[in-house]
Amino acid sequence: MNNSKLTVVMYHYVRDLKNSRYPNIKGLQIELFREQVQFLKKHYNFVTVEQVLDAYHNDKAKDLPDHPVLLTFDDAYKDHFDYVFPYLEHEKIKGAFYAPVKAVTENTVLDVNKIHFILASTPDEKLPQLVNELKLQLDNYRKDWNLQSFDYYFDKLAVANRFDPKEVIFVKRLLQVELDERLRKIITDDIFQKVVGMDEGMFSCELYMSMDQIKCMVDNGMHFGSHGYDHYWLNSLSKEKQEFEIKKSIEFIKEVGGDVNNWTICYPYSAHDDKTIEVLKENGCKLGMTTIVDTADLSNKEGDVIFKLPRLDTNDLPKDANAPVNKWY
Numbered sequence: 001m002n003n004s005k006l007t008v009v010m011y012h013y014v015r016d017l018k019n020s021r022y023p024n025i026k027g028l029q030i031e032l033f034r035e036q037v038q039f040l041k042k043h044y045n046f047v048t049v050e051q052v053l054d055a056y057h058n059d060k061a062k063d064l065p066d067h068p069v070l071l072t073f074d075d076a077y078k079d080h081f082d083y084v085f086p087y088l089e090h091e092k093i094k095g096a097f098y099a100p101v102k103a104v105t106e107n108t109v110l111d112v113n114k115i116h117f118i119l120a121s122t123p124d125e126k127l128p129q130l131v132n133e134l135k136l137q138l139d140n141y142r143k144d145w146n147l148q149s150f151d152y153y154f155d156k157l158a159v160a161n162r163f164d165p166k167e168v169i170f171v172k173r174l175l176q177v178e179l180d181e182r183l184r185k186i187i188t189d190d191i192f193q194k195v196v197g198m199d200e201g202m203f204s205c206e207l208y209m210s211m212d213q214i215k216c217m218v219d220n221g222m223h224f225g226s227h228g229y230d231h232y233w234l235n236s237l238s239k240e241k242q243e244f245e246i247k248k249s250i251e252f253i254k255e256v257g258g259d260v261n262n263w264t265i266c267y268p269y270s271a272h273d274d275k276t277i278e279v280l281k282e283n284g285c286k287l288g289m290t291t292i293v294d295t296a297d298l299s300n301k302e303g304d305v306i307f308k309l310p311r312l313d314t315n316d317l318p319k320d321a322n323a324p325v326n327k328w329y
């Protein structure tokens, strides 16, 4: 038996990319999602969050099926209601979904999503223009915000990786991490308006599930956990601010009909610290998902492993029903 080794798979956008308004968004085409589910069905056994909690907290790992796998979906995209939910229903699989509370309840759009759609609306040949727009923005705010020169930021941040050219990395890192949070927001909002050109409230309604859709999924056995309130890097917040994020999450879970004594969290950007885990334990949270790329060992009870569960990205596993298993099996 190999049932204490748990595979958790992480998904973000799952959509009909080819026929969508933003075919360049970095997402998973629905047919490939279905292929991957069929691949997993052949070699693994789907489990629920509740089974995982039971296995870990009540020492019932032996009750788990061989090669257990749990599917998780971040950011509460409407994609998950439109394409994922019906297919999971069809296959009798219960997934775990993680909602950024404010985006869903107050019709805002996460800055990280604004950046995705700014980039998805900018073809490669227009990337220099986008970088130039950022240069103008930096010039505009340099005095009031005590900014460095454009070259300083570009040299520091514009480093290509295996997924993206250097201009894309520059935009992401400048607007996601480098600048002061308030200025990041001002510039991101301005460029979102210029490039995507849609009202934020309307865009939010199009991008995320509604509360009714979430309740419908909970009624049908899907698990909804917290993805924070404001999608912050939790480890950058004081304990009080982390408590606020957590309390808001519990209100949300209560409202959609979840179990507030056995709830779970997926840390935005995987970021958490010892304070986070303290607050979570004080508030009935039983499990935390990260983006560490690995499989989980449920028999290891040392050092809060259940609050640091690793996950594989969908791209780490085959998207072909007939593919052989890979090194993660």
Ligand SMILES: [Zn+2]
Pocket: 074, 075, 227, 231, 268, 269
């Ligand atoms: Zn997220």
